[in-house]
């Protein structure tokens with residue numbers, strides 16, 4: 001036995017990915033022409049798998065804000081906020097996020113992944129209980145596991161299944177955190193948050209919602225699925241990322257509970273990593289400003305999402321259960337998915353290859369994520385290329 005033996009499965013996986021053409025894990029964007037188009041293998045390629053929902057990565061004001069911060073404050077913070085101090089922009093962004101989510105407290109992390117680890121490990125300890133949606137993102141699962149709390153999964157988006165789990169907890173329900181997402185990233189379906197809020201109130205539990213894919217996408221003001229379903233003020237902890245609709249990097253938690261302010265003293269993924277750089281803070285702040293002041297971005301996003309979903313549905317593809325900016329096409333099997341993914345790439349369309357075990361029900365999907373930056377012609381081309389599969 002050697003330390004390296006455990007990589008046999010990864011080696012086999014890697015070899016299996018490359019045998020039909022390009023390995024989806026090794027795609028290189030040789031150039032970026034816009035938020036919606038890049039160059040892959042020397043070919044102009046429509047980017048339909050970026051999570052760049054509002055297309056802000058190429059927004060000129062976001063870029064200008066980042067450049068100004070680079071020039072005035074340098075390339076990095078070179079340390080953590082606990083040990084090396086905060087920059088004014090960290091606190092300013094936290095105040096803006098608290099205001100945006102209409103709650104008293106917010107906290108910034110270096111990535112969305114770190115936000116989930118940081119919040120869950122601060123909030124939960126041995127003896128506490130987590131009820132986790134079965135399709136929750138790996139970062140939520142990892143954070144729960146690292147916390148030492150007892151983890152029980154309930155069926156994805158299933159109110160009855162959650163209710164049964166809560167009933168079984170009896171007195172322990174008051175030490176329970178329910179962990180779900182707003183919009184789920186693989187199929188683009190949304191959690192029934194109003195029902196989940198009613199349950200957590202009935203049993204005296206708390207609720208954390210990861211709105212990584214829903215901020216900037218759902219809700220009258222783009223605050224996410226909790227806003228869209230009218231329960232924003234009832235959710236205990238909202239977590240999210242700056243790496244999707246805000247087009248930058250970093251993560252956050254917003255909460256109406258002032259205990260969030262104490263997470264800074266106990267959350268290791270906050271304390272023992274460098275704080276986000278000045279340029280990242282500046283582009284994120286400007287992107288949040290754009291999200292707030294340009295609702296037309298969200299409107300265009302939804303027009304595009306509807307066009308793609310309806311177009312692919314008409315062609316007979318099996319799609320996720322609801323229209324959203326994530327349009328997942330279910331494939332017959334893994335081999336078909338890999339072959340079709342390659343065919344799309346050769347035709348100048350980049351989508352995400354989603355294979356088990358990272359997928360619901362062990363199925364394989366070609367996942368498209370649509371942006372406000374896509375033109376109607378680009379959406380038509382994507383549909384046409386799917387038709388040719």
Ligand SMILES: Cc1ncc(COP(=O)(O)O)c(C=O)c1O
Nearest residue numbers: 111112113137139185212241243
């Ligand atoms: C639901 C969810 N939470 C958290 C994350 C992590 O965010 P980040 O990429 O900013 O680390 C992701 C990223 O894909 C996600 O989909």
